[in-house]
Amino acid sequence: MTRPSYADPVDSHSQETVIATRGLELAYGHMAVVRRLDLALPRGRVTAIVGPNGCGKSTLLAGLARFHKPHAGAVVLDGRDIQQLPSRELARRLALLPQEAQAPEGLTVAELIRFGRQPHQGWLRQWSAEDRKVVDEALAAADLQSLANRPLEAMSGGQRQRAWIAMAIAQQTPLLLLDEPTSALDLGHQLEVFELIRDLAARGKTIVMVVHDLVSACRYADHLVAMHAGDVVAEGPPAEVVTAALVRRLYGIDCTLMTDPATGSPLLTNMRRTTEPLTGSAT
Amino acid sequence: MCQAGEARRPLPLMFVWLSACLAAVCFLSLLFGAGEIGPGASLSSLLGMREGAAQHAEEAAFVIHELRLPRTMLGLVVGMALGVAGALLQAVARNPLAEPGLLGVSAGSAFAVAIALMLGASAATLRVSVAQLGALGGCLCVLAAARMRGVGNDPVRLVLAGAVLSGLLGALTSMILLVDQRTADEIRFWIVGSLAGRHLEDLQAILPSLALAGVITLLIGRPLAALALGERVAVGLGHHPRLVRLLAIGVVALLVGATTAVAGPIAFVGLVVPFAARALAGPDIRRTLWLCLPLGPLVVIGADIVSRLVVQPSELPLGVLTALIGAPVLILVVRSQRLPTL
Numbered sequence: 001m002t003r004p005s006y007a008d009p010v011d012s013h014s015q016e017t018v019i020a021t022r023g024l025e026l027a028y029g030h031m032a033v034v035r036r037l038d039l040a041l042p043r044g045r046v047t048a049i050v051g052p053n054g055c056g057k058s059t060l061l062a063g064l065a066r067f068h069k070p071h072a073g074a075v076v077l078d079g080r081d082i083q084q085l086p087s088r089e090l091a092r093r094l095a096l097l098p099q100e101a102q103a104p105e106g107l108t109v110a111e112l113i114r115f116g117r118q119p120h121q122g123w124l125r126q127w128s129a130e131d132r133k134v135v136d137e138a139l140a141a142a143d144l145q146s147l148a149n150r151p152l153e154a155m156s157g158g159q160r161q162r163a164w165i166a167m168a169i170a171q172q173t174p175l176l177l178l179d180e181p182t183s184a185l186d187l188g189h190q191l192e193v194f195e196l197i198r199d200l201a202a203r204g205k206t207i208v209m210v211v212h213d214l215v216s217a218c219r220y221a222d223h224l225v226a227m228h229a230g231d232v233v234a235e236g237p238p239a240e241v242v243t244a245a246l247v248r249r250l251y252g253i254d255c256t257l258m259t260d261p262a263t264g265s266p267l268l269t270n271m272r273r274t275t276e277p278l279t280g281s282a283t
Numbered sequence: 284m285c286q287a288g289e290a291r292r293p294l295p296l297m298f299v300w301l302s303a304c305l306a307a308v309c310f311l312s313l314l315f316g317a318g319e320i321g322p323g324a325s326l327s328s329l330l331g332m333r334e335g336a337a338q339h340a341e342e343a344a345f346v347i348h349e350l351r352l353p354r355t356m357l358g359l360v361v362g363m364a365l366g367v368a369g370a371l372l373q374a375v376a377r378n379p380l381a382e383p384g385l386l387g388v389s390a391g392s393a394f395a396v397a398i399a400l401m402l403g404a405s406a407a408t409l410r411v412s413v414a415q416l417g418a419l420g421g422c423l424c425v426l427a428a429a430r431m432r433g434v435g436n437d438p439v440r441l442v443l444a445g446a447v448l449s450g451l452l453g454a455l456t457s458m459i460l461l462v463d464q465r466t467a468d469e470i471r472f473w474i475v476g477s478l479a480g481r482h483l484e485d486l487q488a489i490l491p492s493l494a495l496a497g498v499i500t501l502l503i504g505r506p507l508a509a510l511a512l513g514e515r516v517a518v519g520l521g522h523h524p525r526l527v528r529l530l531a532i533g534v535v536a537l538l539v540g541a542t543t544a545v546a547g548p549i550a551f552v553g554l555v556v557p558f559a560a561r562a563l564a565g566p567d568i569r570r571t572l573w574l575c576l577p578l579g580p581l582v583v584i585g586a587d588i589v590s591r592l593v594v595q596p597s598e599l600p601l602g603v604l605t606a607l608i609g610a611p612v613l614i615l616v617v618r619s620q621r622l623p624t625l
Contacts, residue, residue: 091521
């Protein structure tokens, strides 16, 4: 079985961008977590943010979603500073799925997905036929129709994560941010979720996700942003930016890089911890 | 509960069913009492039949219209208010055990009234706003405790913290009563929590704040439901959790303060009612709240009827009875293998 090559190289900088950062600085108190960042993420593509624990990748995602007020600089969405957007307007433009989101016990898949319609509702616009249609489409997109009335806690981890993503689909935003969507999932369930993400990108959604596993990121993302200690150290198509030197800088391991014959994306083999001191700044 | 592949029971149907049950219980509440007017005499008086001595019939009419009717109306209002307050507090604290009586909100309210009386206030007119301020103080303590490390994420610990607060405030209230004879006389009949001996005017005094509470609740229903998915998801859906929580806390203070002012502190109703409503309607608070409206009075009036009958010719305080119903439910919730997360 041949799989389509997900990592087909694109020149990201010539692409139209949905979301970008201009000199973005994010900090906890006085401790800078993300430093002077200029990013432009390509429209209709899957971008993966990778890096070691504590490199600031989740903070960056939180900053893109306006959970984190910039210390300096700005996040620009469709040409506008996100700090200027009203909350509901922002919720109609970008959806964020936090890590390990928790639903109350007994909530069913369909009930969860309906929450995605809230940014489109108001006092004058209650639940409508349009909302129902969008929820049905989200159920179909995530292949959950047969499980619509099942409580979330009675489903597998992969199905549950697909349900959360379906809620974000129902939000009908052009941009979807995911914080480690496959953490705590086994291999089969990881594939289930990544394939859904690829599907969504194929339909034109722009996706930005934080991914723990570099190999998965290479396989399923079109665009890679590698972070180390608050700085972006590499950015571009995985096949171009992932090098032995980068892996060593990010994770402190030496490895041999190979090309996955099925997808053309980079694979790491012969991994061992670096014995020499790291070259990157140790924070 | 909800089986796989089967949609929930429709909300309007359940609401109508419960309301019908409530109507029946209200009717029973007019028929039964601890005194000499039994259900037979009450029924004939209600139906307008004048049998037996005229004096006897007059007495029955008096008991029904002046004693049992106000009492039933009060039960109706108090039940709705406490049921809704419990559901709201649980949503805000994200804790199925958060109950105004258990967490010290009612105790704060009672303490505030005792202080006001000691300082010289006497008229019942003052009582409502003072009780609401006290309830607000209690609510803020709960919220602070819920945000404390190690307390907020453990439902049982939050209840322990609430028990400490309740105990402390209760002790202080008792101290005031011991020291100040006049306050003790004014407050004694009220401090145990009871629907007996109240007038319809008492009810009128609290209706404006209950109406305000109802309007705010309608306004925050949607974001409050989203809060159940967590702070970040709620923000991601375009809501302002902090504002919503604050408004909900304000509503709880209005409701609990008002009920405490007229009926004294009544514990456990805010635990039992939302628990039952969730079991019927699922976790979405917009559905739960609708069912709390008939379920609350059902529990309160039902308990009140029982309180009149078990130790005839005297009565048990209502607060004692609701505790008897509520304590097993509390134990059930705590013992259930997985404490439901909200």
